Amino acid sequence: MKLRFGLQARFLVAMALVLLVVLVMLGVLLQRQRLVERESEALSSDVIHQLVDGYLHGQGRELATRLADNLANPLYYSDLDAIGSILRDQKRDDLVQYLMVFDTAGHLVHDGSAEIEGYGQPMGDPLAAAATAAAGPHVQATAQVLEVSAPIRVGSERIGGVRIGLSMAVAHRFEQRNAERLRGRIDELSQRHQGWLALMLLALLAVLVAAAWYVQRLLVRPIRQLAASARRIEAGDYSVQDHGDTRNDELGDLVRAFDRMSESVARHDRDVRRMAYTDALTGLTNRLAFRESLDHRLMLLRGSGRQLALLFADIDDFKRVNDTLGHEAGDEALLQFANRIREAVEKYGGDDALLARFGGDEFVILIQEGDVRASATRLAEVLVAELRRPLDIHERQVFLGTSIGITLFPEDASSATALMKNGDIAMYQAKVAGKNGFRFYSRAMDHAVERRVHMEQELRGAWERGELSVVYQPVCRTSDGRVVGAEALLRWQHPMLGTIAPSVFIDVAEQSGLIEQIGPRVLHAACTEAVRWMQLGEGEKLFVSVNVSPRELRRGDLPEVVAECLRETGLPASSLHLELTETSVISDELQAAALLARLHSTGVKVWLDDFGTGFSGLSHLRRVPVDGVKIDRSFVADLQRDPDDLALTTAIIAMAHSLGITVVAEGVEKESQYNLLAERGCDLVQGYWLSHPVSASEFTHLLARRMR
Template sequence: MKLRLGLQARFLLAMAVVLAVVVALLALLLHRQGQLHAETEALGNDTVHQMVEDYLHSRGHAVAEHLAVILANPLYYQDLEAIGRILRDNRRGDLIHYLLVFDREGRLVHDGTTEIDGYGWRMDDPLAAGAVAAEQTLSQSSPQVLEVSAPIRVGSERIGGVRVGLSIPVAYDYEQRNTERLGASMEELARRYREWLALMLLMLLAVALLAAMYVQRTLVHPIRKLAAAARRIEAGDYSVQGQGSTRTDELGELVRAFDRMSESVARHDRDVRRMAYTDALTGLTNRLAFRESLDHRLMALRGSDHQLALLFADIDDFKRVNDTLGHEAGDEALLQFSGRIRDAVEKYGGPDALLARFGGDEFVILVQEGDVRAAATRLAEALVAELRRPLDIQDRQVFLGASIGITLFPEDASSATALMKNGDIAMYQAKVAGKSGFRFYSRAMDHAVERRVHMEQELRGAWERGELSVVYQPLCRTSDGRVVGAEALLRWQHPMLGTIAPSVFIDVAEQSGLIEQIGPQVLLTACSEAVRWLPRADGERPFVSVNVSPRQLRRGDLPDMVARCLRETGLPASCLHLELTETSVISDELQASALLARLHSTGVKVWLDDFGTGFSGLSHLRRVPVDGVKIDRSFVADLQRDPDDLALTTAIIAMAHSLGITVVAEGVEKEVQYNLLVERGCDLVQGYWLSHPISAGEFAHLLAQGVR
């Protein structure tokens, strides 16, 4: 049974906790006060003792030096009566235990008594020798006496001395009395302190009890009444009478607000239901309402010859808008997309079409008019064309597009769940096929999805199992025909499936996020093997270029990872070239520029891969700090047949060279392609005509041969 704590119980519990904390603090204060009392008492005793010690020494020195002055003449003339009178006048109180006057031989002259016992006798007590021999004021002590002796002189001649004995027991008795008075005063002060603490604790308890009573009457009871009324409203009883309150505090405002709320709940019930079925941003039907409508329509169509089509439209690269321009720009893009989709549905979808936003950047359209396959095709073609047009967001043009998957009832499935699943699969296949297009669902897509999932599972751990390896495709310098470097390429040799094309498994790794684990391994392996490639006779070292995934670039830690690999392998930074795709760099120029600047500071070079296939590549070369561009193989393939490709390649080379950027052509498979690139000043080339990808050892052997 779950324990339920009401407001009053919580308040009392809170007060109890506060009181416990206060009591603990008071106990701590008392404990600390006791410690302070003991420390103060010890310090006071030490101080009093030191004061008594200082007083004894100062008093003894003062008396001895005073007597040494006033006894000079009486001692010189042996005036015993005057000496006795002086000694008796200075021996007042119990502190001075004895006063002794002696001559230069250490014989007693006077002791302040009338009998002068021992007159003329040499003093033989333990302190006598030191007093007789002292040329200046001397302090000595025994367990009972602190003695201060001073020589008596007439002029410069020493004629004797005086010994002043101060009683240590008398001084300690005085010290004890003062210590006891100090301790009594401190104990009285501590007692008053404890009484004040006890009084404060009692007052706190009283305040807590009064606060509990006040809370019960002014807060708990009214809130319990409100809770009872709220439970009735929860049960559907909207006829709850107003509580009414004349209070002017916050609780009175709460009661009156509750009254207003209970009156408006019924009135807003219909509006709330409507809101539950509408997307807040676009005003379109949401997932819940669409699913209910789809279930109703499928139920009505069962047993008839009518068909129905679902179109799943997902915006391509929408995350890039949120990441680069912010979520407000993302909302603006969604609003513009929803408006365009709504217009297309009204024009091509028919009167019974239903448009909904499923959340995020996914829209679903239901088409039920006439030949639904033809209608869905027309609508999909219109949507692809319409959504490909640029969006104007925050004074800039954004190109996105949409991928659309289409599924049919009852051809593909008969239930709403299966149709929605099929539409999602078809939309995913449209993205895989290159985005900005549409695909109809087919049974084969299920197998394709299963194969992709299976491939993802197999790819996990493939590096650890030794199935993944790195090969190197040489890069040749056109000016002298020498091999100056190589591009590191990843290969997968599966034990059951055989060799898997990089275009297949790299996409799986990118989509699943596994590339973030595999990419650093490839970079480390390439650096480790490249550091063993010997430099040429002229000292030029071969470089290795490594492809970097857009996911790795977006993480933001690429410079740190590269620096760590260079540090661990010892490869010079100038021998490492990183290849980034053009689209990954220009998708967020600010972040990319900052990362590339950090890479440049280490000496690493950066190339743009697949150059010419992005948005407006040449214009970005001025803003993104890169060292080289790799002309995409699609341009190189038709250099000798397509004048446009040749002209574009020539323009890229000229533009790059004007900016001081190296140009690399990939996919060179024919000698005529190589010659055309050499004529136009292309700096580096690679391709099957020069060499297929080879192992690190084979590439090292190729370098050792000095192949041109």
């Protein structure tokens, strides 16, 4: 574990270093003081010794001189009693070790004692000779005694002398007593100074402790609080409380700046979370947040016996809104859809319902209250009804609708991933079933999806492998029954699956985008074949009609593709008819009108296929420039039995003719149907009664037979 060397630790270390330096300085000072004390003691001892020595010399000289004066008469008259009395008075001083009076010959006269044991005898000690010979005061010393001698005179005549021995031991004791007294005084002063130093050291320690507390309170604690807040922010906890610091200093500025920064970070975090978990356009929960909520709810529901339902709602044909009206209109449509779905979910989904936008035009709803199957069914019915109603976008009405897939937990799956996959599959099956409805997920749907994926894979490259072919269904004129053209139809003969119905694989091609590759090839093949028909001989020019898928129409480059195909094949533009579905054209009249105008500029004709099955009615024929309409086979099939179909067909023919538009009826399978259409003025017909779709070579033979 790595130790952390924080600010307070550094401050304490710095203070400890300062204290150590101070202690070292104090130690040095105390050491120097000890040296000064020893030097002072030595100097004092020398001074005392000099003073004592000077005192001894002075005292000895003075005493010797005074005794010499006082002993002059008693020695002259040999008055031993008087001499003894004078000497005994002086010997009372402890400093005087001995007193001796001698004559000129150096014989002892008196020593201050009562017996005078050496009286009249020569003095034999080592200092006697110098004392006897001295003409004046003379000082000499040994280790034990300091002797001062002086001659005794009467007038100018020397009659003897006096010797005074001062005790060095007494002097040394005096020196020691004074030295000890001085040392005691010095020690007392030293202790007093040491006391002051100790007080200063304690004061320094108190200052350091106070400084540490002050730094802790003023600097370290706020910084630690800031660091703790920063760590919480780093860990993702942005609920940092305002420190409320009112200090008017740099640290107060830092704390307030940090508080402002933390508020800004928290605000940005909320914004980021809102952006990360909320759809920016609709304000609904997005895919990420929905998935987290779904995982959490599934964890709580496992083993509880409760159910949960997911509804996947996808707007039908939404792309054409973006392609025709623009993305702003698409966003407006999404907002209106989201509001309608939200209202329905709030009313029928229950309190625990969750609505999310998965992106694009897909919405997902989670419900888990009560009987979820019944609740999901009721909600899906409401949504289908509500979302079928027209949208008012940019002062125009747009009809869309929705396809809804429903999956249940735990009946269909137990994991979030599987549930979402199943819901998507069910939603796709609702689209396959005709759109604008809902489907519950079933196991069979997995097989359908697998078949679709397999079919898409097989469809890729089918043209190159020669599996796709173009057949032609003749189009006849009702007035004389003559073949005037043919509709090019795509067929798929799979080597393993056999003949695949166009209603199956065309939808796969449309949904997967493969139609954008196949469509131009069909157009080129049909135009090439139409050129061969023109080479059969003189007579009426035949046309070929080619179906254009809504996806090709939405790309916007259809006029350029058509013009290039006409240049490459050499087919006159008037011999090419393009068939567009009614719903793909009337979904956006403005764009359709612009596109059809560009197509007309190339010379081709445009027919409206499956007419009568759209939502908009006949009024759009006045605003969309088309050359012909093809009445849907559903009307033709019941012409004889259903008066309404007959009346509607008659009305379509009459209105189209009034606008100068050619009318084609498809799905003619009986002679009676043909006769009814001819009676009401239908221009062209096609169907099995006239001819099934045939190959290019068979159509060529058909033309050749009819021309003979």
